[in-house]
Amino acid sequence: MNIKILVVEDEATIRKFIKINLERENFKVTEAASGEEALDKIQEFDIDVAVLDVMLPKIDGFEVCRILRKKNPKIGIIILTARGQDIDKITGLECGADDYMVKPFNPIELILRIKAILRRMDEKFDEEEIITYGPFRIESYSKKVYKNDIEIEMTPTEYSIIKLFMQNPNKAFSRDEILNKVWGYDFIGDTKIVDVNIRRIRTKIEDNPAEPHYIETVWGIGYRFKNR
Structure with missing residues (x-):
């Protein structure tokens, strides 16, 4: 190793x-x-x-x-x-x-x-896999995220979250589901870790993070990725 x-x-x-x-x-x-x-x-x-x-x-x-x-x-x-x-x-x-x-x-x-x-x-990927949704594109081979063909720098955690959303557009995920799918283990701690990462992603992809257009808060549940 x-x-x-x-x-x-x-x-x-x-x-x-x-x-x-x-x-x-x-x-x-x-x-x-x-x-x-x-x-x-x-x-x-x-x-x-x-x-x-x-x-x-x-x-x-x-x-x-x-x-x-x-x-x-x-x-x-x-x-x-x-x-x-x-x-x-x-x-x-x-x-x-x-x-x-x-x-x-x-x-x-x-x-x-x-x-x-x-x-x-080191997430496994399909070399040819490209995910597109609205103005966004993910290239799994390079683990790069683009909006309107402009690269957006993402941490490994942010990348995993945005990929999860783009693979499941319009699906509402609870915070616990996001923890399980992205962190990949029984997380001991506060689910605020999800909220903070969502805020960070919004500052990078939203035109106005205070009024998000893409990552919506689903009250009482969690979040979903939507392209209106």
């Missing part, structure tokens, strides 16, 4: 604990004790997934997350938050994270979440 994981955590004991467990799964692990060091590491190494604590000195995890996402829209990002800090979860997701873990956590669950992100990044 040649998957490279960046672990960004200022507490050495937690960082080493994560590193040991990831290396047992044959991941290649690079460590960083600060936001500055993390930004240096991503210049040196091609990182597949970053495990990122939000409480870092100087450059906090939120800013590191924004920079990582801007530099590499395809990287997987899992943020680590303190118990009960719901605002950290939401802020991290809005900064571009794919998932979150609440400390203290079971390393097995972290590994499962990393593998779920990797599955989305």
Whole structure:
């Protein structure tokens, strides 16, 4: 396995604990004790997934997350938050994270979440598969999304959600259904992770995200993709 994981955590004991467990799964692990060091590491190494604590000195995890996402829209990002800090979860997701873990956590669950992100990044595809719907086009081979022939940068999670919608136009999905189909495991946490990703997608595909034309909220259920 040649998957490279960046672990960004200022507490050495937690960082080493994560590193040991990831290396047992044959991941290649690079460590960083600060936001500055993390930004240096991503210049040196091609990182597949970053495990990122939000409480870092100087450059906090939120800013590191924004920079990582801007530099590499395809990287997987899992943020680590303190118990009960719901605002950290939401802020991290809005900064571009794919998932979150609440400390203290079971390393097995972290590994499962990393593998779920990797599955989305390495999704099986038909080389010829092109999905079109209204002004949108998805090319499965390159995992690219276009609107009116202009490419829209998507994270692996956003790509999986928009593909699910475009494969099932006008179908209403509950948040739990989206979690099951996109995250691909029994998600332990708040379904707000779906809402935040939908908001991010809307900012990218809608002319006016405040009045969405394509991704509709189905009150009491969830969301559906509709081209009026």
